[in-house]
Amino acid sequence: MAQRVEFVVIGGGAMGSAAAWQLARRGREVVLLERFAAGHVNGASHGPSRNFNVTYDREPYLGLLVEAQRLWRELEGETDARLLDLVGMVTHGGTGEYPELEAGRAVGIPGEILSAAEASERFPGIRFETPVLWNPQGGRLNADASVAALQSAAAVHGAVVRHESPVIAIEPHGDGVTIVTESESFAASVAVVAAGAWSAKLLDGLVPLPRLRVTQEQPAHFALRVPDADAESRWPGFNHRPRPSGDEWWPTPIYGMYTPCFGVKAGWHGSGPVTDPDARSFLPEPAQLALLQRYVAEWLPGADPERLEPISCTYTTTPDHDFVLDRVGPLVVGAGFSGHGFKFTPAIGRVLADLAISGADAGPQALRLARFR
Known part of the structure; x- marks a missing residue:
């Protein structure tokens, strides 16, 4: 019964x-x-690790972001766990224009625009070409x-x-x-x-x-080129958008963050092969992993593209x-x-x-x- x-x-x-x-x-x-x-x-x-990315420009996501930050803190209070670290978030690339800045400010999410030179001085592990959206209330979650x-x-x-x-x-x-x-x-x-x-x-x-659409995604953790005791404060989460004219070797936008004890996580957003969740290989797709290493070599001077540990996860996309x-x-x-x-x-x-x-x-x-x- x-x-x-x-x-x-x-x-x-x-x-x-x-x-x-x-x-x-x-x-x-x-x-x-x-x-x-x-x-x-x-x-x-x-x-x-997961990014706590606050760069949204519409509802219902903006309201849910504000609510989620409050509830993460409530959960930490109930469990005495450290879950959300507000190490900040940088968004760059694309056109260098960010409607998310004013949309976020309207619901209490602070942000400012940095020049590429300013961002490079603050965050030397990342290379910048365009103006950068800096959100100090972005960060990193321990999944x-x-x-x-x-x-x-x-x-x-x-x-x-x-x-x-x-x-x-x-x-x-x-x-x-x-x-x-x-x-x-x-x-x-x-x-x-x-x-x-x-x-x-x-x-x-x-x-x-x-x-x-269920896909098997393959980000990776990359070792720091030089050990850095202050890595947590020098590495924000990051989003990098392709140039408007396109880089034909870029499959999608890229995201990442420094992950304590693991290195710098970087991954293409939603570009993995379609998979059956009951029949996954868990193996990285060689061509995409090679492109990820190329990205790290060109855009993350603080990370070593040759020292990496691949990761496997799923996206389920509408x-x-x-x-x-x-x-x-x-x-x-x-x-x-x-x-x-x-x-x-x-x-x-x-x-x-x-x-x-x-x-x-x-x-x-x-x-x-x-x-x-």
């Missing part, structure tokens, strides 16, 4: 763990089901520690967290939804599905998702690169974070909890499924 529970969250990565935390801290009964063991590397929520903290906080508030519990069936019905795993089943009022690269497989025939946050019957969906979702994690958890408790109108209209119809 199925165990009765108010809410089931499917997916124990960042977004699902945040939803479980938000539901549990409101006193709701919740079970979080994750198919893999704790700390696994199969999805998009592992690793030591592994964040997921662990979210699950720990959820459990403290009463959530049941179960790893190695793959869901094999989701069965909506008039009274809610039944969730079946390999060893047990749950009868819930609402299920929150935040399954990353597995979203389309789990929700096929149940929710009218857009095409979700056709418009915006998130899907919506509810269809007893199913709440958080999907398609398109390689730029992690910074928003606790705010996304709040939205998913609102959708689960209050219904479809509780989420941002711009991120609903109706835009694809």
Whole structure:
């Protein structure tokens, strides 16, 4: 017989763990089901670092950014964990024009424009050609520690967290939804599905998702050329946009940050090969890795392009690169974070909890499924 529970969250990565935390801290009964063991590397929520990139110029992302920073600090307070380091963020390249500056200032996100020479003096590990947008409230998140903290906080508030519990069936019905795993089943009022690269497989025939493109991305950590005890203060997070005329060897914009104990992380944004999340190679694609080394050699003078450790992760990307946050019957969906979702994690958890408790109108209209119809 199925165990009765108010809410089931499917997916124990960042977004699902945040939803479980938000539901549990409101006193709701919740079970979080994750198919893999704790700390696994199969999805998009592992690793030591993610950019806390604040260069957005439209809603709902600006509001979610402000909320996310507040909630990251609340989570740190609950768990005594260090998760968000505001080492700042530089954005450069492209046209050298930044509508994100005024958009951010309008919601309290500070920023200023530096000349290339000023930026080079402040941040000698990076080469600049264009004016640079400097955001001191940008920074770096510890992804592994964040997921662990979210699950720990959820459990403290009463959530049941179960790893190695793959869901094999989701069965909506008039009274809610039944969730079946390999060893047990749950009868819930609402299920929150935040399954990353597995979203389309789990929700096929149940929710009218857009095409979700799952890719295997291959950033890498590059060693510093010279050991630097002050590296944390001398390396901001960075975004680098291609020249308007195009560099034919650049596949996409690039991002990165210094990662303590690992080196400088750099990666192409969403250029990896399409993959099946259950049949990944986890091996870097040689041509893209070679281009990444070329980028480091030309644009990151403080990093060594020959001393590197490749990384493997997934992107799950929507056709418009915006998130899907919506509810269809007893199913709440958080999907398609398109390689730029992690910074928003606790705010996304709040939205998913609102959708689960209050219904479809509780989420941002711009991120609903109706835009694809």
